[in-house]
Amino acid sequence: MTEAGAVIEADGLVKRYGQLEAVRGIDLEVRRGEIFGFLGPNGAGKSTTISILCTLLTPSAGSAHVAGIDVMRDPARVRQRIGLVFQDPSLDDQLTGRENLEFHAFIYSVPAGERDRRIDEMLALLQLTDRASSLVRTYSGGMKRRLEIARGMLHQPQVLFLDEPTLGLDPQTRQSIWTHLNQLRDSKGITIFMTTHYMDEAEFCDRIAIIDRGKIVALGTPDELKAMVGGDVVTITSSRPGEAAAEIESVLGVTPIRDDGSLRMEVPDAKVFVPRLVRELSAPVDTVTLRRPSLDDVFLKLTGRAIRDEEAGTKDQMRAMASRWMGRRR
């Protein structure tokens, strides 16, 4: 281990599918006990990377260690030490919550004497005790997720991997999943590695790696990353955005980024900038907003593109529709 306390280490991970390079050289280190977020748009290589770390995929090049064990050399021992929560549901909805956990306890060799105690503990921790003997079919989306987290924790892993754990859940439920994850980290000292494409969620992580097109483009705490943007973010809308952009660049010396009809720019001090903008621009300015930088701005700055939540939104809807339809057929 290069750094004391590193639970996950990846060195030059590459995954190719034929001509396509899904992951193009990823290096990272995750420290014991931290919540590490892997942030990026759909198709950036998040799921591929997490699958390699979980031994579900073999990398085309590079190496990775999880809990000190080589993922390629000894995948079974890695799996014994990690908990997994997949992007897509993986529960048996014809069984009760407790039965799902019992199944897991068996295949993960939880000692017989501890099985019930641990199942009860996890059910209580994720507030599922009342519904433990109901069929999973009757659970809400958030409850299913919580049950999957409980299941992933049952064999006392050192790292809990979650691939888009809040995908397709409503904001309130997402919030509660986060509360539970934080609680788990605090009470169990577990390391959490998760992927997400929700910018606002990434703020809850201790550290974040931003991944785009198979590469890590930035890594740090949310504050460190936001500091990269520098200063404030000013967004204006204009009925003639092209003209406004050119003018801002030539007169004010700031290069705005166009995002639909609006123009976004980073300025050292908005208090001074905005009055100048209004005074010196001949193109009409319809609205002005200013705010502290968010991770969205960081992503935009690093990649020149915004993470489109709308896009993911329709995908989530399709996924939900598909699972409803399939669920009924079962």
Added chain:
Amino acid sequence: MSAKATSAGAAQSTPAAMPVDIRMASLRAIYIIWYRDLLRYWRDRWRLVASLAQPLLFLVVFGSGLSSALGRDSLFGASGGFTYIQFVYPGIIGMAILFTAIFGAMSIVWDREFGFLKEVLVAPIDRWAVAIGKALGGTTQAMIQGLILLVLAPFVGVKLNVLTVAELIPLAALLAFGLSSFGVALASTMKSLQGFQVVMNFLMMPMFFLSGALFPLTNLPGWMTVLTRLDPASYGIDPLRRVVLSDSGRSSALVERFALTINGHVLAIPLEAGIMLAFGALMLGIAVLMFQRRD
């Protein structure tokens, strides 16, 4: 609570905590995979009833219909012989086993579709455990499903005794095992539910029709004789029939008239059982190999 938490934390800080014996874990996995299948089977009462309704329909409608259509000069209805409904009864038991076994084993494809298979495949166990657990789960369900139909014996005029029932249990188990293993092997090659319909139409139905469940496998055209002898289900259904009809008070020659022959020789029941076992073992071997490929 806090004491518990610190002890768990301490356990996590020693990465080498208790190396787990993968082989033992795999044996436990076979058990729990089998158990889950039975639990689901038992829980789904509606399916249980529905799967009894179909054989019953066959027996009542098909059996009664053909019984009256087939004249005295056919194999059936000859003086002192068996009626068609008596003939087809063990065939229907075989049918119940065939369909339950293959469907039961192929539930792997459902598990794959709905994600649960992932939970099993990423567990620190050997993949062969999944194939074996599923095959045994399908075997048990199919065996129960077939043996339940024995309660209908009095209604079709078939007499059973303790001995014949005791003989039927292992024979039903063998047929169920052979076909379940076949189902698991099939399922291991299928990535989606789409292939399911194909298997249903091009494998299961022909297998059923050619198995001797519905008509005796004698005096058939040459090509059909060959196909029926290639159908593994034939070797499982024939012994069921011979045992079910053995306590009917008729001469054994009458029972043997329906028996499966190769080159005119009636096959001994132990030989048929051996063929079924070998087929099951072969299929399970293939299934295990297919599962061990990492996908």
